[in-house]
Amino acid sequence: MFNLEQSIAEWRRQMLAAGINNSSVLDELECHLREDVERGMQSGLSGEAAFQAAVKQIGLPVSLKREFAKVAPRKRVLLGILKGILAGSFGASPSLSAFTTSARRTLELARLEAPRLHHDFVGTEHVLLGLLTVENGTIPDILNRMGVNPEEVRKQVEKSISMFSFEGGTAHLPYTPRVNKALRIAAREARACKQACISAEHLFLGLLLEGDGVAARVLKTFGVNVQTTRQEVLSELGRSQGGI
């Protein structure tokens, strides 16, 4: 039995797989597809036939990706590379394989938070939001134990962020120098507790110890200090044996 919603979701996944990963672009294409399906059905086609015709008419994912790639503004790409160099994102910070799955997922989420907040960089604030939202993350528990409401922290981070307009993909957003510093501190902390990989808890410590970023400043306003956090992190790591 043909299911339009499922078919549209599958079509969207194919677009995503072809590299069209800007959700606003996908929304716009989906909106077009739906209009075309509706029109087809009004003219007497079955849902399935209308869907097939609309998919054909909108074009192949690869050719669309190629056209959208041409639009990618050169100026911003170059600016991004320049910022990347300034931010020392080439080689200076630990490689992804040095992180635990949960820490990697946190950094992925940070990358998604950035464009949602209209930022063209990944800052300490985005990494902190990643830590608060990552699936099965321990940081909300750690904060709760220190008497801090994670939800309040999230609200405070979003409030401290200045908004400016940016639209673009998420793949090449550079880390700010502060995030790179936090990542290096996280690596040092992981080594100090003889962990093979940098876990999400180390990332959290890294953000705090970095000291000047939005994340550190917000955490400080909640009275989160390095000493207590390190103890909490150590006991958390002891509990989960090796980190998340």
Add this chain to the structure above:
Amino acid sequence: MRTMIERELVAASTEPLILSLLTKGESYGYELIQEVKRLSGDQIQWTDGMLYPVLHRMEEHGWIKSRWVEIENGRKRKYYSIKKGGRQILKEKREQWSLLSSVFSGLWKGQHV
């Protein structure tokens, strides 16, 4: 027999066509495509998806701007409208196309191919 417009000509005329349609008011991708099909008697055929990269590039150039509008039951549409810069570009394109058109008209006057 149907005379389809060649690929190169379609490519060259897409931007002036979009700008001209938007001078009539705000519109969205699907509607723009339908309008071009209707006006050309189905002889200008865009691969639908290809319109969007063009729209995005034109927005990047500052010729047009866009906004999401909620239609019914939570669905939304991205509407485009022309900006001052777009009107200026359209004026230039129009002069070029008019010039070409009048050159051809002059050459072909009284000729039967």
